[in-house]
Amino acid sequence: MIYLGGWEEIGFGLFRALQLIFSGDPEVLRITLISLRVSGTATLLGAAIGIPVGASIALRRFPARTLLISVINTLMGLPPVVVGLFLYLMLSNFGPMGFLRLLYTPEAMVLAQLVLVAPITAGVTLSAVSNVDARLKEMAVSLGADPLQEVRIILREARLGLLTAVIVGFGSAISEVGAIMMVGGNLLGYTRALTTAIVLLTNQGAFTEAIALGIILLGLAFAINILLTYLQLRTKAGLFAAETERHHPVT
Amino acid sequence: MALRNASLSVNKGEILAIIGPSGAGKTTLLRLVNLLIQPTSGLILFNDVNTSGDDKHQRSLRRQMSLVLQYPALFDTTVFNNVALGLKIRGCPETVIKEKVDNMLAVVGLSGFEKRMVKTLSGGEAQRIALARALVTEPKLLLLDEPTSNLDPKNVSIIEDIVRAANTKSQVTVVLATHNLNQAKRLAQRVAFILDGEIVEEGASKEIFEQPKDERTATYVDGRMIY
Ligand SMILES: Nc1ncnc2c1ncn2[C@@H]1O[C@H](COP(=O)(O)OP(=O)(O)OP(=O)(O)O)[C@@H](O)[C@H]1O
């Protein structure tokens, strides 16, 4: 047999990926669902924290604001293994949060990814909201908006950037391995996600299967991006219209 | 200090033009009146009501005015949503909003543009939408900050006609800041000349343009002032 280098594995991996997807391999399905559930939850929680935090910093002036921005920018680049190590120490039996019995659970994985995702979502939100034209911000006030209405109008103006914040958050969660490996433990059927499975398979020399999972991971990220972008485009005009129903008049 | 000694009044139902060279303080004056910035000292009265006070007080006064800038400052959504925004903010019922927006689009000659995204509008159309957004809330006071300086003559005259009609039909009081002396002559009954943050002279349009009392006003309206 002629040795083709890595290309051979990649070729077989592609084939194997299609095989695994279309045969509905239960183990792959379970691993994929764990990844989706953990990273999806971390992304949503990250957005629930990151968007309000990022927007508040962008819209308010307060002491230590610059310092806070620097902190967020630094946290955006947190190395996952460091987060994993820190949470491992916190959550382990002898750690301060050991009583929660979270180590090696999917919840611990969500927590780890949340720590990674929230600053990223906050940072991208911060820049998106800051970039809304100052004249538009003033126009919202001039039109009579109260502070809450003003924030809504500005966030709607920044909606593409907010979507980017969520997408980037999800991308970093689903592709992350170091943190969930340490606090999740890579237990089959419980805490084994796509990325941790890939690492394991690679260590075992099962390159074809590893590549197959890699392709599923990539496809998944792509599909979610398409979905979010589609939703975004569809609601583009609808968002302002939806405001009327939820509207509360202020005297 | 962008403005000093800026004592000025506008009478109900009139069009007052504020003329003066770039950097004189016209925009600052309009932003003060719109309560977007607060004076470091002095007093602004609106309908004999002192405008200083808490946010709520200022917001209720601000909701009786509208501002149009040189740049349309439209939100990235449809024409309808832009024109409707001030009404939505005021908690107007949806059916009323629909009717008022329809009428207003007819007034600015853009009926049928409801669903268009504002990004697709020409400069003149965008500015007419900005004017529609300002007028649809039926303000008592309309503040115009060089509303036509980026437009072609046709759109300039359309906008001037709409402003004049709003003033005569609905008795909207108008304060117009402009570089364009001819526009001030065409629209305003009274004119104030502002220079370096000071109101040099105010009076009937005819007086300011034909018999200015202050030498600086004379130089400016003759086009002899170099700035
Ligand atoms: N936020 C601000 N802080 C400090 N100075 C300001 C601020 N805004 C405006 N100024 C200054 O106040 C002066 C008046 O500005 P303003 O924008 O009111 O002039 P203007 O008459 O509208 O000029 P133009 O015709 O060019 O629009 C200028 O010297 C400007 O630099």
Ligand SMILES: [Mg+2]
């Ligand atoms: Mg100006």
